[in-house]
Amino acid sequence: xxxxYLFLNTFMFILSFIFCSRLFHSHSTADPQxxxxxxxxxxxxxxxxxxxxATFSQRYLITDQYWRKGSGPIxxxxxNEGDIWEFALNSGFITELAAKQGALVIxxxxxxxxxxxxxxxxxxxxxQISLLTVEQALADYAVMxxxxxxxxxxxxxxxxxFGGSYGGMLSVYMRLKYPNIVAGALAASAPILSTAGLxxxxxxxxxxxxxxxxxxxxxxxxxxxxxxxxxxxxERQDYSVIQSxxxxxxxxxxxxxxxxxxxxxxxxxxxxxxxxxxxSTHFMxxxxxxxxxxxxxxxxxxxxxxxxxxxxxxxxxxxxGMLSCFDLYSLYVECADPTGCGLGFDSMAWDYQINxxxxxxxxxxxxxxxxxxxxxxxxxxxxxxxxMPRPDWLRIQFWGDALSAASNIIFSNGDLDxxxxxxxxxxxxPSLVAIxxxxxAHHLDLRGSNEADPESVLVARKTEADLIAKWxxxxxxx
Amino acid sequence: xxxxYLFLNTFMFILSFIFCSRLFHSHSTADPQxxxxxxxxxxxxxxxxxxxxATFSQRYLITDQYWRKGSGPIxxxxxNEGDIWEFALNSGFITELAAKQGALVIxxxxxxxxxxxxxxxxxxxxxQISLLTVEQALADYAVMxxxxxxxxxxxxxxxxxFGGSYGGMLSVYMRLKYPNIVAGALAASAPILSTAGLxxxxxxxxxxxxxxxxxxxxxxxxxxxxxxxxxxxxERQDYSVIQSxxxxxxxxxxxxxxxxxxxxxxxxxxxxxxxxxxxSTHFMxxxxxxxxxxxxxxxxxxxxxxxxxxxxxxxxxxxxGMLSCFDLYSLYVECADPTGCGLGFDSMAWDYQINxxxxxxxxxxxxxxxxxxxxxxxxxxxxxxxxMPRPDWLRIQFWGDALSAASNIIFSNGDLDxxxxxxxxxxxxPSLVAIxxxxxAHHLDLRGSNEADPESVLVARKTEADLIAKWxxxxxxx
Numbered sequence: 001x002x003x004x005y006l007f008l009n010t011f012m013f014i015l016s017f018i019f020c021s022r023l024f025h026s027h028s029t030a031d032p033q034x035x036x037x038x039x040x041x042x043x044x045x046x047x048x049x050x051x052x053x054a055t056f057s058q059r060y061l062i063t064d065q066y067w068r069k070g071s072g073p074i075x076x077x078x079x080n081e082g083d084i085w086e087f088a089l090n091s092g093f094i095t096e097l098a099a100k101q102g103a104l105v106i107x108x109x110x111x112x113x114x115x116x117x118x119x120x121x122x123x124x125x126x127x128q129i130s131l132l133t134v135e136q137a138l139a140d141y142a143v144m145x146x147x148x149x150x151x152x153x154x155x156x157x158x159x160x161x162f163g164g165s166y167g168g169m170l171s172v173y174m175r176l177k178y179p180n181i182v183a184g185a186l187a188a189s190a191p192i193l194s195t196a197g198l199x200x201x202x203x204x205x206x207x208x209x210x211x212x213x214x215x216x217x218x219x220x221x222x223x224x225x226x227x228x229x230x231x232x233x234x235e236r237q238d239y240s241v242i243q244s245x246x247x248x249x250x251x252x253x254x255x256x257x258x259x260x261x262x263x264x265x266x267x268x269x270x271x272x273x274x275x276x277x278x279x280s281t282h283f284m285x286x287x288x289x290x291x292x293x294x295x296x297x298x299x300x301x302x303x304x305x306x307x308x309x310x311x312x313x314x315x316x317x318x319x320x321g322m323l324s325c326f327d328l329y330s331l332y333v334e335c336a337d338p339t340g341c342g343l344g345f346d347s348m349a350w351d352y353q354i355n356x357x358x359x360x361x362x363x364x365x366x367x368x369x370x371x372x373x374x375x376x377x378x379x380x381x382x383x384x385x386x387x388m389p390r391p392d393w394l395r396i397q398f399w400g401d402a403l404s405a406a407s408n409i410i411f412s413n414g415d416l417d418x419x420x421x422x423x424x425x426x427x428x429x430p431s432l433v434a435i436x437x438x439x440x441a442h443h444l445d446l447r448g449s450n451e452a453d454p455e456s457v458l459v460a461r462k463t464e465a466d467l468i469a470k471w472x473x474x475x476x477x478x
Numbered sequence: 479x480x481x482x483y484l485f486l487n488t489f490m491f492i493l494s495f496i497f498c499s500r501l502f503h504s505h506s507t508a509d510p511q512x513x514x515x516x517x518x519x520x521x522x523x524x525x526x527x528x529x530x531x532a533t534f535s536q537r538y539l540i541t542d543q544y545w546r547k548g549s550g551p552i553x554x555x556x557x558n559e560g561d562i563w564e565f566a567l568n569s570g571f572i573t574e575l576a577a578k579q580g581a582l583v584i585x586x587x588x589x590x591x592x593x594x595x596x597x598x599x600x601x602x603x604x605x606q607i608s609l610l611t612v613e614q615a616l617a618d619y620a621v622m623x624x625x626x627x628x629x630x631x632x633x634x635x636x637x638x639x640f641g642g643s644y645g646g647m648l649s650v651y652m653r654l655k656y657p658n659i660v661a662g663a664l665a666a667s668a669p670i671l672s673t674a675g676l677x678x679x680x681x682x683x684x685x686x687x688x689x690x691x692x693x694x695x696x697x698x699x700x701x702x703x704x705x706x707x708x709x710x711x712x713e714r715q716d717y718s719v720i721q722s723x724x725x726x727x728x729x730x731x732x733x734x735x736x737x738x739x740x741x742x743x744x745x746x747x748x749x750x751x752x753x754x755x756x757x758s759t760h761f762m763x764x765x766x767x768x769x770x771x772x773x774x775x776x777x778x779x780x781x782x783x784x785x786x787x788x789x790x791x792x793x794x795x796x797x798x799g800m801l802s803c804f805d806l807y808s809l810y811v812e813c814a815d816p817t818g819c820g821l822g823f824d825s826m827a828w829d830y831q832i833n834x835x836x837x838x839x840x841x842x843x844x845x846x847x848x849x850x851x852x853x854x855x856x857x858x859x860x861x862x863x864x865x866m867p868r869p870d871w872l873r874i875q876f877w878g879d880a881l882s883a884a885s886n887i888i889f890s891n892g893d894l895d896x897x898x899x900x901x902x903x904x905x906x907x908p909s910l911v912a913i914x915x916x917x918x919a920h921h922l923d924l925r926g927s928n929e930a931d932p933e934s935v936l937v938a939r940k941t942e943a944d945l946i947a948k949w950x951x952x953x954x955x956x
Contacts, residue, residue, distance in 0.1 A: 042868070045871075046611060046613050046614070047608045048608060048611070048859075048865035048867070049604065049605050049863075049865055054866065126527065127527050129527075130526060131525075133526070135613075136524070139874075139875070142874050142875070143874060146870065146873075146874050177655060178877075179877070179883030180873075180874075180877035180878060180881075180883070181874065385526075386527060387526035387527055388532065389526070390520070390526070392621075392624065395624075395658075396617075396620050396621060397523075397617070397620070399656075399657070399658035402657075405657035405885060406657075407883060
């Protein structure tokens with residue numbers, strides 16, 4: 001039904017924020033050190049029946065300016081859902097470490113994102129989109145690394161993979177499935193457990209809530225009460241009041257509109273929690289330093305909770321103050337990213353891929369009850385994409401929490417990040433190392449150095465650098 | 479061209495003998511201990527666009543008569559190219575070990591073989607056959623193990639995979655790719671290196687030759703000289719002499735026929751070398767004990783080398799003495815297996831899968847020069863199946879010789895087996911153990927105990943049993 005569809009759009013939009021690092025990393029000007037290239041990639045690694053359209057052009061960025069040619073390691077970023085330039089320009093730690101360790105740096109773009117579209121703009125139709133899978137993406141990276149090493153006379157150079165968020169999951173999977181190619185992985189903020197269906201579907205919004213509660217319990221209460229007031233207005237169908245309080249361009253007129261509004265608002269808190277960096281970042285305009293603190297100050301700034309709630313959402317949606325009103329559906333449907341969200345393609349690809357059943361319930365979190373069950377997912381995927389999710393598959397194919405046979409993986413997480421507890425939080429062995437970054441938001445450690453960095457992330461980066469150096473069999477061990 | 483096609487049929491026939499264990503294991507009567515069942519298996523693990531025909535029935539055999547329910551290990555045979563009953567009935571070591579270690583035993587049939595045909599008898603058309611890949615087969619086993627463990631309340635029971643030849647390769651790959659599911663692997667006579675293109679294309683027929691040379695250098699010389707005589711007759715187009723000497727049903731009439739004859743003859747030596755067991759086995763009638771010795775006695779039994787060569791080939795092709803003449807093309811094309819070779823389906827599937835470029839050259843071996851280059855393979859695969867081989871893929875996907883990140887694999891090989899040196903012959907680590915079986919032919923260790931077993935295979939089986947017991951975390955360690 002339409003209501004479900006719109007809800008899911010909302011949900012997918014939230015997720016696109018959640019994972020889509022490019023939306024919230026600061027935008028710097030193009031870094032000239034990277035050269036943009038294209039790799040002729042195999043279209044379908046798992047079916048040999050592909051003489052026609054056998055390859056597509058996969059984009060990657062490369063810089064050898066730090067590389068000790070033929071002996072230094074290769075740092076390979078396993079691109080995730082978006083334009084690869086955004087990851088390259090917002091993962092300064094990798095190039096900083098490359099300068100120290102003499103590494104070649106490659107950022108590879110994930111198939112179906114950015115400019116790496118196997119079937120051009122037809123990539124998002126059926127059946128073309130069915131070659132968008134994690135397995136294909138990993139095989140892309142395995143083939144690309146193997147061939148580039150040959151081309152670059154780098155066969156002896158160990159490859160370390162890096163990734164954040166879904167990109168971090170891909171880095172883990174590369175080390176699990178291709179340790180012949182990848183000597184180790186730094187997986188920053190990679191929720192490999194929750195995405196595999198391990199864990200509690202309530203954890204995510206609980207942890208978003210906790211960030212605000214830890215800032216001030218009154219903040220959490222104000223958010224909950226504001227949502228409650230909105231609920232009461234909606235139940236009375238006081239739509240003009242709702243329009244006015246939330247500065248909506250059009251008055252809501254249905255439960256579906258209210259659902260959309262609730263999703264938009266919940267998403268603001270989610271993104272603010274994930275982006276709770278100690279310095280300002282650029283995302284849809286500007287995000288202030290310590291945005292959770294700013295949000296809580298806003299929630300507690302005056303007697304009218306609904307106004308406070310609108311202004312808090314404005315931290316995300318109207319940071320420039322340029323929007324005179326909020327258009328719920330254009331914000332959602334069009335992905336609302338000023339960089340264009342891949343002309344809409346990236347958000348379609350991500351809608352096809354993403355596969356999470358998280359819920360808010362107003363008991364373990366401060367948000368309105370909004371769930372997305374496996375049944376919801378099944379019907380959405382069947383209706384929208386004619387596909388059937390297989391909930392056990394990630395656990396089977398990518399090991400779930402049965403990781404003891406693996407080695408040389410760093411699982412870093414920041415304790416401010418609501419994704420953190422969907423990942424590996426405790427070391428499993430001396431070479432499967434969990435790092436906690438106190439006061440760290442979503443993959444803070446991958447970002448370049450900043451004067452406002454907390455000590456915890458400096459320590460984390462040092463530990464990461466030491467472990468990565470140890471994985472290089474060509475380096476003298478200390 | 480036709481000549482290549484026929485040559486390749488010859489080649490494929492050879493390979494079907496080489497790998498197809500069921501052709502040369504002794505046939506015992508059906509063992510009632512196994513129950514035959516079918517598992518609803520996912521048709522395409524790597525493409526979610528499959529709401530129609532989403533599953534097929536995959537056959538497996540199971541016996542719990544030795545199992546310590548809920549705690550004993552699960553011994554899982556990763557079926558290879560053929561009817562699963564043949565593997566179950568000719569791998570007595572597995573059930574003997576199950577009796578000792580209290581294991582549940584499962585033999586799973588490989589997709590596209592036996593009765594596990596995803597599209598029934600249409601499975602071998604294009605594009606249906608394209609779901610016949612190693613990756614799909616491994617995913618079948620991973621999904622099957624996971625679901626059967628749930629059904630059988632066996633979630634705590636470690637799974638050990640077993641396989642011989644290509645089945646042993648699958649066992650290795652299961653441990654590499656799914657150590658979350660598989661605690662260890664016994665890979666008997668698994669040529670994982672040569673099949674991945676690592677090694678020397680001349681090794682295989684060199685080692686076949688060595689078996690006969692080690693029996694008697696004169697034997698090798700007699701074979702070489704016999705093939706040389708055949709070559710001279712063929713050059714003179716003395717086809718009626720050739721027909722008479724080789725008891726062919728029809729006289730050869732072309733270079734293509736001679737090529738076919740050479741392939742048939744070379745194959746006899748190959749199979750005899752692989753089957754050089756110390757006791758008689760049943761295969762197209764009866765194979766004597768120590769068949770290499772018998773073949774050499776035959777090669778040296780009289781002054782006419784061509785007659786000796788025919789009689790040696792007869793050890794394989796006419797062991798019952800029932801054939802009054804050899805029909806080259808019916809022997810090859812129809813696969814010539816009295817059990818039916820899967821009504822021809824299994825040999826078609828294997829033709830699609832197999833992917834080896836071995837050569838004989840009459841310099842490093844005793845056979846006529848017969849090569850199968852990558853270019854030959856490319857054109858054959860394109861013409862016959864509309865597919866394009868990817869020579870690097872096995873090394874990328876299944877690690878080639880870069881196995882150091884793996885653990886808990888036994889690579890057993892017999893030094894009489896021409897496949898042995900295409901496998902792992904030296905231990906890589908304390909848990910990646912190579913076992914050599916002196917005087918052992920193709921996966922002798924997987925066969926049931928026999929009074930004529932050499933001491934070496936008894937020692938190998940003991941080592942294997944001890945390692946497998948160690949992989950069971952529920953067992954007290956000695």
